[in-house]
Amino acid sequence: MTVTVTRHFHLEGLECACRIGAYDHERLGPQRVIIDAEIRLSGETEPQRDTLEATLNYDMIRSSILQIATSRHFDLQETLAREIFDSLAGLAGVTGVRVRTAKPEAYEDCRQIAYELSSLS
Structure with missing residues (x-):
């Protein structure tokens, strides 16, 4: 029997102060934004060793999302989500x-209010 394995990484509820919004009142200061991300990983890349170097670096993912979210002003959630998605x-x-x-x-x-992008089926 062959079992197909799927691997998913979830980051849920990451809060940050983000400069976001198209309206004048939204440009007065940062707003609280909550970010969720799910990453599906190839079954072939499952770690063969019990070490951090053998797997997806969770710290790097979190840091990358925060860096993008705080890097500049975003008019739209759609643009913020797309930059994180592409990364x-x-x-x-x-x-x-x-x-x-x-x-x-x-x-x-x-x-x-929320916006979501997904390539997961």
Whole structure:
């Protein structure tokens, strides 16, 4: 019996202060943004050793997302999500990516507004 293995890395609820928004009042200062990312990895790249060097570097992924999110002003969540998506999709062994950005303070009557990009099926 052959079993197909899929591997996924999840980063959920990463909060950062991001300069984001197209409206004048959004440009007055940073806003809280919550970022989720899921990365599907090739089964062939499963670690053969129990060492950090043999696997996806979680610290690097987190740092990369934060660096992108705080690097400049984004008018749109769509642009922020796309830059993060493209960065993660370019990593070795990655076969799919999902990125979700959310602005929890955008509207008083909504828990959050969010945008998601995904190549996962």
